[in-house]
Amino acid sequence: MAGNVSDNLKAVQSDIAKACRKAGRAEGTVTLVAVSKTFGAEDIRPALEAGQRVFGENRVQEAHKKWPKLREDYSGIELHLIGPLQTNKVSEALALFDVIETLDREKLARAFAKEREKGADLPRLFIQVNTGEEEQKAGILPEEADGFIKLCRDELRLPVEGLMCIPPVDEEPALHFALLRKIAERNGLSALSMGMSADYETGIELGATHVRVGSAIFGART
Numbered sequence: 697m698a699g700n701v702s703d704n705l706k707a708v709q710s711d712i713a714k715a716c717r718k719a720g721r722a723e724g725t726v727t728l729v730a731v732s733k734t735f736g737a738e739d740i741r742p743a744l745e746a747g748q749r750v751f752g753e754n755r756v757q758e759a760h761k762k763w764p765k766l767r768e769d770y771s772g773i774e775l776h777l778i779g780p781l782q783t784n785k786v787s788e789a790l791a792l793f794d795v796i797e798t799l800d801r802e803k804l805a806r807a808f809a810k811e812r813e814k815g816a817d818l819p820r821l822f823i824q825v826n827t828g829e830e831e832q833k834a835g836i837l838p839e840e841a842d843g844f845i846k847l848c849r850d851e852l853r854l855p856v857e858g859l860m861c862i863p864p865v866d867e868e869p870a871l872h873f874a875l876l877r878k879i880a881e882r883n884g885l886s887a888l889s890m891g892m893s894a895d896y897e898t899g900i901e902l903g904a905t906h907v908r909v910g911s912a913i914f915g916a917r918t
């Protein structure tokens with residue numbers, strides 16, 4: 697069960713504004729992606745009522761259960777996939793999501809290209825970089841990022857908008873955010889999805905254009 701979602705949302709929005717001022721950035725340069733995974737429509741509706749329109753989900757199946765109905769009831773929703781995507785779920789994901797933040801391997805990039813050949817409109821894409829080079833985590837390794845960006849953008853002509861990362865839990869996130877920003881800058885990519893409930897202010901300080909905030913809005917997940 698979520699806490700007081702609209703109060704939490706207001707507090708997060710105000711912290712984002714504060715972090716923007718501190719970093720000398722205009723407030724509108726950061727998009728809040730409210731991560732509603734594991735929470736039901738009854739917990740999401742208060743956020744929609746409060747005006748929030750950008751949401752993140754980590755599972756195709758779960759999103760499929762919740763969002764078609766919510767889209768009927770509220771206009772202007774922008775849904776981001778922030779969890780791993782299997783290639784056999786690509787066409788379903790294209791139908792559901794406006795942004796896919798987890799383009800993390802060549803096989804998936806080629807699956808997107810194939811869908812477009814078949815006539816599909818592709819969503820905006822972020823490439824996930826495994827900045828901590830963690831065995832268990834998805835994403836392109838930092839030293840392979842430039843080549844992968846080239847493949848996606850130049851060869852496959854995918855609509856790559858930016859980069860995303862999830863830093864290791866036990867490390868200083870700032871180092872990972874700075875690395876992600878460096879890779880984006882040298883490749884001319886403008887969007888950076890970095891920062892979650894515990895570290896979104898740090899993300900903003902280091903140039904995040906998107907922060908993915910779940911528990912600070914909806915409460916602890918069970």
Ligand SMILES: *Cc1c(COP(=O)(O)O)cnc(C)c1O
Pocket residue numbers: 731733754778779862892893894908909910911912
């Ligand atoms: C769950 C999740 C988040 C949100 O995490 P919180 O700590 O609850 O803010 C952000 N990004 C990704 C990729 C996630 O899976």
